[in-house]
Amino acid sequence: SAVISQKPSRDICQRGTSLTIQCQVDSQVTMMFWYRQQPGQSLTLIATANQGSEATYESGFVIDKFPISRPNLTFSTLTVSNMSPEDSSIYLCSVVAQNGYTFGSGTRLTVV
């Protein structure tokens, strides 16, 4: 199955700043997803990252707040922009591999 390297693993950021999270996959994958997990909650899909086109966002998420890049079939970034304490969450990327869905280890973001 695919292996994902996600970084940073954690960060503490000032409100109003932005953080870019990276996910590198060890094989080419068509579908890559970004999730948010708020404290004590389940995972919520933010968007599907498409190679060569704009990401597709779920209801409640917008490109200005969560811009995504997908320059090739092995890499994607998610930026959390103009952060507020409400953005404190774990952010995870995921890909569809041969035997199912694989997840990155997550980025634990704290906004102060």
Place this chain on the structure above:
Amino acid sequence: AQSVTQPDIHITVSEGASLELRCNYSYGATPYLFWYVQSPGQGLQLLLKYFSGDTLVQGIKGFEAEFKRSQSSFNLRKPSVHWSDAAEYFCAVPDSWGKLQFGAGTQVVVTP
């Protein structure tokens, strides 16, 4: 639309006792079904999955799950829990676009 329900938010079980976590789904066709575990401060780990065939699926760490079409269920079981099984457990089903939808999760606490 597809949905996943985990009725139990929190379960407490004694070490050595059996464990069953419930998962119900709403889906028009035979779904793909997944169980993931998230230990404190850790990422998501795939426990097991059902695609087709034998409805009793064996996973890692001694877990198994049974797909019951008549009940729209995919309950997770373990005959004898260990203290290390204390974690959050998520049931998940992909929608028709391949986007994984998660249940709310069940927090498992293991007591001595």
